[in-house]
Amino acid sequence: MQVDVALVHYPVYNKNQEIIGSAVTNLDIHDIARAGRTFGIGTYYIVTPYRDQQKLVGEIVSHWQDGYGARYNTDRKEAFASIKICDDLQSLYELAAVNGHKPLVVATSAREHAKSISFGAMRQKIHAGTHVLLLFGTAWGLTEQALAGVDHMLPPISGYGDYRHLSVRSAVSIVFDRLLGRREE
Amino acid sequence: MQVDVALVHYPVYNKNQEIIGSAVTNLDIHDIARAGRTFGIGTYYIVTPYRDQQKLVGEIVSHWQDGYGARYNTDRKEAFASIKICDDLQSLYELAAVNGHKPLVVATSAREHAKSISFGAMRQKIHAGTHVLLLFGTAWGLTEQALAGVDHMLPPISGYGDYRHLSVRSAVSIVFDRLLGRREE
Numbered sequence: 001m002q003v004d005v006a007l008v009h010y011p012v013y014n015k016n017q018e019i020i021g022s023a024v025t026n027l028d029i030h031d032i033a034r035a036g037r038t039f040g041i042g043t044y045y046i047v048t049p050y051r052d053q054q055k056l057v058g059e060i061v062s063h064w065q066d067g068y069g070a071r072y073n074t075d076r077k078e079a080f081a082s083i084k085i086c087d088d089l090q091s092l093y094e095l096a097a098v099n100g101h102k103p104l105v106v107a108t109s110a111r112e113h114a115k116s117i118s119f120g121a122m123r124q125k126i127h128a129g130t131h132v133l134l135l136f137g138t139a140w141g142l143t144e145q146a147l148a149g150v151d152h153m154l155p156p157i158s159g160y161g162d163y164r165h166l167s168v169r170s171a172v173s174i175v176f177d178r179l180l181g182r183r184e185e
Numbered sequence: 186m187q188v189d190v191a192l193v194h195y196p197v198y199n200k201n202q203e204i205i206g207s208a209v210t211n212l213d214i215h216d217i218a219r220a221g222r223t224f225g226i227g228t229y230y231i232v233t234p235y236r237d238q239q240k241l242v243g244e245i246v247s248h249w250q251d252g253y254g255a256r257y258n259t260d261r262k263e264a265f266a267s268i269k270i271c272d273d274l275q276s277l278y279e280l281a282a283v284n285g286h287k288p289l290v291v292a293t294s295a296r297e298h299a300k301s302i303s304f305g306a307m308r309q310k311i312h313a314g315t316h317v318l319l320l321f322g323t324a325w326g327l328t329e330q331a332l333a334g335v336d337h338m339l340p341p342i343s344g345y346g347d348y349r350h351l352s353v354r355s356a357v358s359i360v361f362d363r364l365l366g367r368r369e370e
Contacts, residue, residue, distance in 0.1 A: 031351075037348050165222070
């Protein structure tokens with residue numbers, strides 16, 4: 001299995017459907033790194049064009065990789081080893097390519113879209129060895145322009161009602177489990 | 186379906202296996218309330234014996250229920266309507282009882298335990314109408330004493346390795362999805 005994940009802070013929508021760059025959230029770094037390590041994710045890309053935000057992410061990662069945090073909590077150190085920072089979607093796709101081959105880019109969305117693929121079909125592709133990059137948007141989600149560049153869309157995650165306002169931390173965890181979790185015998 | 190959830194801040198272990206009361210984390214309130222609303226959870230109990238922590242939770246909930254937050258984000262208001270604060274496990278079990286009937290108390294643990302039940306079997310019980318209370322510990326998990334009072338334990342969530350250090354936010358989200366998520370056709 002070869003699966004990477006990217007958390008995208010630009011371009012995303014705000015609640016008024018305007019295109020914005022969102023701020024990095026500390027617990028997004030922690031929770032997704034820990035879930036990624038649990039489910040066998042290769043690289044966790046944090047995408048933001050803002051230099052101050054990149055610096056902040058770098059400082060947090062460094063604290064848990066080399067600083068006091070690394071001695072305090074070795075599990076966290078291990079999880080944080082997978083993190084890379086990059087500027088935008090274009091450089092993400094270049095960085096994620098292996099020997100010039102771009103991964104299959106798969107986004108999730110709280111809304112329904114064309115290019116849909118079921119969780120079961122995506123799970124099969126992953127287990128058959130397809131290199132996959134999972135793309136998650138922060139704030140009110142990836143812009144239409146960003147979604148135009150992806151290969152597939154996973155369906156919205158829902159229970160039995162129509163409330164679909166999971167945090168990105170919850171959504172990432174559930175998608176990892178559905179695609180990569182160990183199934184009961 | 187009748188499922189409630191409780192996030193327990195005491196009694197839990199710290200990293201040295203000492204029994205402590207942990208501090209409430211703001212994003213635990215948000216993420217679990219939103220996931221709970223998505224998956225049809227009835228009541229979300231936040232268990233802490235500390236008055237200052239109870240006051241803090243009350244203020245956060247009130248901001249999103251009645252204050253500026255309620256006007257800024259009605260989805261969040263809806264999610265926060267399910268939150269109740271209580272002192273300890275004993276008062277939790279009293280509060281969660283319906284007509285004097287205690288719910289089936291089910292905990293999750295990063296470790297293996299007796300009283301295990303599979304996710305599939307628990308899902309069946311829930312869909313058959315059993316009233317279930319899901320118990321999650323913060324910090325390094327519920328103490329043995331707390332676990333002695335539960336009826337069943339769900340197995341640890343894992344990928345293909347043996348790293349099991351999900352955040353409680355991730356673990357709750359995955360358990361909700363496994364027990365209550367809508368399955369693909």
